[in-house]
Amino acid sequence: MTAAAAGAPRVVGFVCDWAVATAELTDEAGRLRAHPSVVLIRVPCSGFIRPSWLEDALRAGADGVFVVGCPYGDCLNREGNYLMQERLEQLQRRLQRRKVEPERLAMLAHGLHDREAFLADVADLLAALGRLRPPAAAPTRAATPARASAEEGGS
């Protein structure tokens, strides 16, 4: 990995099988070619994501997490993306009390062929995460677990 990628925010994305097609965007490990610090994990439906997994990912050291569902109103299972959106908002409020910025969690909605819009949203998310982190703490990996353990102490 290049030095630039190592400094980029580490992001885990959960992508619904029926939402944006990412097979051509990632390598075998699910790493986005355009943004190597973003790893995608395919799931059967965006509603499948248990909010605690997002929390765990942040705690494990991810700088941000996002979930990609189908466009609102077009979920294959009718409700998965709306349910996930609600659960994600609740999680954002819950984590805000532990001083985790809501910007670290994002719900995206892109259909099967919305590849460009999806990549643009991911780029926006990365830019927002880049602004969040204090520049001094950014390069080292030690900074993030410290933040995570500080949250642990509060809970």
Add this chain to the structure above:
Amino acid sequence: MYRRYLTALQRWTLGLDVWINRIYPSDLNPLYYTGGLTNLFLFVLVLSGIFIFFYYVPSLNGAHASVAYLTEQVPYGGLIRGIHRYAADAFIVAALLHLFRNWFTDRYLFARDSPWISGMFLLLFGGFVGVTGYILVWDERALVVFSEFVRLMRSIPLVGDRFAWVLQAGPGISDETLPRMLLLHVGPASALYVLLWWHYVRLRHPKVWPPATWVLTSLGIVTVLAAVVPAVSGTPAQPGLQPRTMWLDVFYLLPLWLAGYLPPLLVVAGIGLLFIAGFAIPYVNREDPQAMGVRHAGVAQVVDGNCTGCELCYYDCPYNAIVMVPSPYPGATRAAANRKLLAVVIDSRCVECGICIGACPFEALELPAFMEGDLQRRVAEAVRA
């Protein structure tokens, strides 16, 4: 082959969505509410139909005159007749859009064949109600439609003459015919609601109505159309006389139009085959989810020891596949010992979407192919790398 065409059609359908979503916010995309729009138009049809019903006289001499009286003398009668006419067109258009959209986007797989099959019956009944609606006006066009319809029925071997008898309520057109048509218009239309119950029964929170914007827009379009281009009758039907000029709605009555060129039995057989093919759609390729590009997640499993009977999965399952049963025995774990209810997954209704897993805060549900541990491991790998 079939699969390849379907993939192309899916690409076009979703490509159209991308384009429409640039104009509307995605939760107002009208193509996401084709089912709701169909139901809305059906509701409009029922209300306007009840109004028209009070004025309609089902007799050979009275029918055309009663429709004329409704259109010209009754306040707003012409408008309501027009609404009934155009809402019927819109109903069929919306229903066909609903059918094709759900076909092209794979929304009939696994346990969702039940809405598909009931949908085919709804289409059959809806189309039949449309034809009898044409006949009730009893102008020249109605007579042509009716005699063609009877001719098509007669062409069926063995039972055709019986069908024709039932349609005409006798050996030929008589004073019994129009009451029979009225029955065959109102009866199947009421049956649509019974079929709708079947259509919705496995769905939790079905999207029955479109967003308010689209309700008002659809009502507005139908009303304005009815006011600007009033629905009119042709000259009264006179059995035995050949109609001079006639405008036939090709869009609605394509089979009757075809019957002018092809042998009637061929047309009937064509329609029959079309429906049989329609019923078969959910079962084609069903054997091999891998070949369909669908990942088999496995039916959701309840982890007995963790289930607290909180009902969250029961409320969120979009297919009513989870039922809560009284907790059957004093469990070994604390959660099991204290709960009143236990979640049970009905395998045949589960589409393996995993929404119940996201709903469960107690880790009491899992998808066999997407275990929480595997996911956590992949997340850990992702942040470590």
